[in-house]
Amino acid sequence: MGLLALGVFTLVDASTIVAPSSVNTVGPQAFPYAVGVLLVLTSLALFVDLARGHGGAAEEGEDVDPSATTDWATVLKLTGSFAALVVLVEPLGWPIAATVLFGGAAWSLGARPWWRPVLVGAVLAFTTQVLFTQLLDLYLPAGPLEGVSFLG
């Protein structure tokens, strides 16, 4: 486990080191260079830290089980739900896409039976649609429901 954490940690660090090398060669560079140097120096400091055995303590929280290992399946399902929103929001509109997002996310997190989160999601999605477009004057696409007076 510690090895895995170290591996991913190295990856994270590598990406911070790559950042300065992508500094563009034209235009104002002083500040980006300073940031780049800062990132490289801290990543080195972290390596030293890690070599001495000070690994990072994962953050604690109300709903976090500190002893649990990372549940990749759930994260993937959540990513899928979110991707669905990104793809669907323009063609199908916010109400439908958000229903999919909420339903999918809650289901991935363990809400059963499947229709309950979908129902809650639909209520939430339509409420926010009406609230945002009617009360707050902000744009949200209504999709095929375009033309329904209180949604657009």
Next chain:
Amino acid sequence: MGDFGALLDGFATALQPMYLLYALIGVTLGTAVGVLPGIGPAMTLALLLPLTYSLEPTAAFIMFAGIYYGGMYGGSTTSILLNAPGESSSIITALEGNRMAKAGRGSAALATAAIGSFVAGTIATVALTLVAPTIARLAVQLGPADYVALLVLAFLTVAAVLGSSPPRGIASLGIGLFLGLVGTDTLTGQQRFTLGLPALADGIDVVVVAVGVFAVGEALYVASRMRRGPIPLVPAGKGWMTKDDWRRSWKPWLRGTAIGFPIGTLPAGGAEVGTFLSYSAERKLSKHREEFGKGAIEGVAGPEAANNASAAGVLVPLLTLGLPTSATAAILISAFQSYGIQPGPLLFQDESALIWALIASLYIGNVLLLVLNLPLVGIWVKLLQIPRPYLYAGILTFAALGSYSVGASTEDLVLLFLLGLLGWAMRNFGFPIAPAVVGLILGPIAEEQLRRALAISQGDPTVLVTSPFAAVVYAALVVFLFLGWWLRRRQARTEAELAAVVATPAESERSSS
């Protein structure tokens, strides 16, 4: 006296029924969202920011003030009834408050937290009213080099004090600074780090970053290691503060305020440090020391007061210098910026009416919170019982809603999720999130001031340290870093003491009898 008149004008504005309504909405929403487990004040603000997009500035800021105080307050209810603090500044409240709740004195704990927050919030707002205009008047004379010094000070203290270790804090700051670089350079029009994507040319919207790393990151993090099973909620219980509770509470309230406000104004990491200091002070001074660790009311009253007092203290450097010293303050700044208002020394001159209305609404918000919270505890308890899958699905949905409504672009949604993955990774590996947000906001300001200072001096870097003010700031920086280190050590010691107290209740009982 001019300030006093301006404050009265502010009240005249903020007390208009329409603005009162906005304050009420802000306080209610802020508390409601702040109560939800897993959501700290910074995330509350970030999630609710979109609601104010279509409002005119005064209404929006009055609502922010309410959300800010409400979100701060909401956390204490969560920690008393759920024993699992959402933000680090509520750890202490969770410790003593939750034990009180388990002993059936939950409502007394909630009451002392609410009234203590009110007392501390009001006194600290008075202090803010007195101190801020004076600082602003002094700050007007600062040049670009002085600003660079102040920003360096803010960067280093925020990175060093927030989070578990300085290198991690600075790494997080660096990530934020980098994100702040993305976009078109304001002085030359050069695109930087945009990867040729037009969506990145305008830079990354602060709301998208904040909501991404805080809200989406948190949802992913919780999802990846969720605590299954029933929610360990303690009922609030019946009863009210007894005479004895009052007698034991009022001094901690005042001491907590006295500790919290100055610490909030320093760039020393916001509310958290103050609560720990207040707790250890109360423990030392208490006549009921044996109760600490088992539900001592002083241990709720003092730290809660310190927490709220420092929330007001944080506003001092924010409004007068444009320096956010906590993640919450950084998001407040971005709210200001979205209205084209740059917090800083000129704010009290240029936007006088707006600022005084904001300060007046802080007073009003405090009163509303007190009125609202005592009777509405029942509703907040219901909110705590939302099944977790629905709660985090809801957070994701509102995060998406907020970012999408900024610019109605799906690129923002993709970006939001990528930043969420970043926030998740940072949490997983113990990197603090707050310095990244502070770096993102302050980075561009620092760069501009730095380049302006160097332009004036025609490239001579010594100008950065030769201004007397800047020299003083760099000297202060050394002192602050030392002070911060000392405070952390105190905090670590308090934590160790706490652990000892909690681990051996039987022993301390024996020794006390």
